[in-house]
Amino acid sequence: MLRIIAFTLALVYFPALRAEISPDKLGPFTRGSIKPTVQIDAGIWDEYGFVQGETADYADGSRRFTASAWRFRDPTGAMAAYQWQRPAGSTPSKLGELAVETPKSIFVAFHNYLFLVDGWKPEGRDLAPFLETLPNLDQGSLPSLPGYIPAAGRVPGSERYVLGPESLQKVE
Secondary structure, X not given: OHHHHHHHHHHHHOHHHOOOOOOOEEOOEEEEEEEEOOOOOHHHHHHOOEEEEEEEEEEEOOEEEEEEEEEEOOHHHHHHXXXXXXXXXXXXXXXXXXXXXXXXXXXXXXXXXXEEEEOOOOOHHHHXXXXXXXXOOOXXXXXXXXXXXXXXXXXXXXXXXXXXXXXXXXXX
């Protein structure tokens, strides 16, 4: 019984220990159900330092969308996962350096997090309150290596940051 009380108090006083990443509200939308994300190629996700992931449903009247979030140990893993999972045919987004969009979705890497919003394309002002309260946010810098790769002759969107044998085998 004492352990249950201690755990409950920890969740109340240390919100970063909560399992949920998704906020209750996102812009005008209210969160509904949350479920864990499913990782295919688990070895690569482990190599990238995957810690936690979830997909939440949001609604505002008849308007609906889903938001998936993945947390990694550090920004390098989030960047590598972003490059690997970036949707085919996506175009750069104004939301950030590591952000792309499709006609109905956005895909963004933010520090050690990766987000996919499908069915609604939020603007920066919609995301800012949420991004400022992310649990276990690692604000370390991204690797500098990608900045040294020449752009001449590079196929846009073909970049992949390899962190070990699993990801090397996948992109080989």
